[in-house]
Amino acid sequence: MTGLGQEILTTDESAPTDVEPVRHAFPRTRRREKGYDAAAVDAFLDRARASFESDGTADDAVTAASVRDVSFPLVRGGYVVTAVDSALGRVEDAFAAQERAQALSRLGARAWVEQQRADAQVILDRLSRPRRARFERVSVARYGYRLEEVDLVADKIAGYLADGTGVSVEQVRSVAFRMQRGGYREAQVDALLDAVVEIMLAVG
Incomplete structure (x- = not known):
């Protein structure tokens, strides 16, 4: 190496x-x-x-x-x-x-760029949903990620995907949320954050 x-x-x-x-x-x-x-x-x-x-x-x-x-x-x-x-x-x-x-x-540059755009659009489509309804929520008897904290990060990520600024890959990697009853399902939020990191690293 x-x-x-x-x-x-x-x-x-x-x-x-x-x-x-x-x-x-x-x-x-x-x-x-x-x-x-x-x-x-x-x-x-x-x-x-x-x-x-x-x-x-x-x-x-x-x-x-x-x-x-x-x-x-x-x-x-x-x-x-x-x-x-x-x-x-x-x-x-x-x-x-x-x-x-x-x-x-x-793939070639053009096909690769189109693939990244398509992946980013899938994420943007989810993040464009109304606040408090962007991810599945667990039952009120269970704990999930705090809604307002996830929505705040989601807004920042949506801004990054729109214009390429405002969020670094290290910030996405290290983000942490407090828990609340009836919050967002952890696995779904984590999967989206992983996808965002992949896109950010892919475009450099």
Whole structure:
């Protein structure tokens, strides 16, 4: 792996690049505090590195989506969560750029742009629904995402899709909502946010 890819997957610019497996220099939590299991993080990043180097042709290939969805066990003395999450964001960016280049080569620029427009329009159609009715809601006996908070973020995303400004990919990645009875169904909101991240990374 060269340049950006090596940097984001090792998180240590001074680390040797010819030693296998790569040891990822994340800070660790104190003994009584929990963080991501180091072995699980190292194994995933080593697999991601191999997949990136093979341009996605390796067995069990890693993608931008699988980087975004990965989860790790929490253990005492593990890697600091925020440090790993920050690195994973850069890894996802690198895979998204690679996948964008591959898609452009495969589809051609015009077809690729039309595909992104179509995906964005699907999201805009949902976000144009009336407030408090943009997603399915759970029963009043259950907790879902707070309606007004989701609607506020939805308005900002709709603005971004309309003119390309106002929201960054990091803001979408890190958004969090409080809970309320009868709120929006979490899985549906999360799926839309994932789709927005994919579009933002695809268009660069």
